[in-house]
Amino acid sequence: MPDSIIIRQVQEGDQREWERLWKLFQIFHNVTPTDELSKANFQRFLDPQIKMWAALAIDLETGKALGMVNYFSHITTWATKDKILLNDLYVDETARVRGLGRQLVQYVYDEADKMNTPHVYWCTDYFNHRAQILYTKVGYQTSRVIYRRTGH
Numbered sequence: 550m551p552d553s554i555i556i557r558q559v560q561e562g563d564q565r566e567w568e569r570l571w572k573l574f575q576i577f578h579n580v581t582p583t584d585e586l587s588k589a590n591f592q593r594f595l596d597p598q599i600k601m602w603a604a605l606a607i608d609l610e611t612g613k614a615l616g617m618v619n620y621f622s623h624i625t626t627w628a629t630k631d632k633i634l635l636n637d638l639y640v641d642e643t644a645r646v647r648g649l650g651r652q653l654v655q656y657v658y659d660e661a662d663k664m665n666t667p668h669v670y671w672c673t674d675y676f677n678h679r680a681q682i683l684y685t686k687v688g689y690q691t692s693r694v695i696y697r698r699t700g701h
């Protein structure tokens with residue numbers, strides 16, 4: 550990752566850049582973005598009462614955000630410590646395969662360690678081979694598959 554790029558937690562002034570990447574990420578998943586959800590998410594990241602966070606990879610030379618990771622903590626019956634779900638990871642098309650994705654995952658690992666909740670997990674589409682190239686380097690594939698309630 551070039552020296553001019555830093556990864557840091559989102560701040561109040563980042564809303565526009567975060568929303569830009571978030572909307573690209575939703576479109577990547579064939580979901581139509583809404584301002585309502587974008588704004589609600591950003592408010593939740595800044596609320597210290599809510600254990601949901603986001604970080605950006607920012608090019609200090611241009612001020613542009615090149616990558617985004619969103620993650621949250623939740624209670625579980627399987628451990629006394631919370632687990633961290635790395636929910637969304639996106640690197641701008643122009644900045645891919647330069648190590649940003651790996652660094653964003655590492656950022657979440659470091660934050661999880663600081664919170665003493667080191668269990669970090671995530672899921673991806675079975676056909677997202679590009680993401681899986683990265684994921685097999687920073688973690689391992691579990692045997693679990695995801696189901697959801699029909700119609701919701």
Ligand SMILES: CC(C)(COP(=O)(O)OP(=O)(O)OC[C@H]1O[C@@H](n2cnc3c(N)ncnc32)[C@H](O)[C@@H]1OP(=O)(O)O)[C@@H](O)C(=O)NCCC(=O)NCCS
Nearest residue numbers: 638639640645646647648649650651672673679680682683
């Ligand atoms: C998946 C994604 C986040 C990867 O980000 P990235 O910044 O390109 O990934 P990195 O450059 O950190 O790649 C990490 C490793 O995977 C390898 N890799 C990544 N993409 C690759 C590709 N297309 N071809 C070959 N190797 C690739 C890199 O060589 C690198 O290996 P190394 O660290 O040993 O050198 C990015 O492609 C993306 O945003 N895709 C669209 C959104 C998406 O799919 N998000 C995940 C949804 S779950």
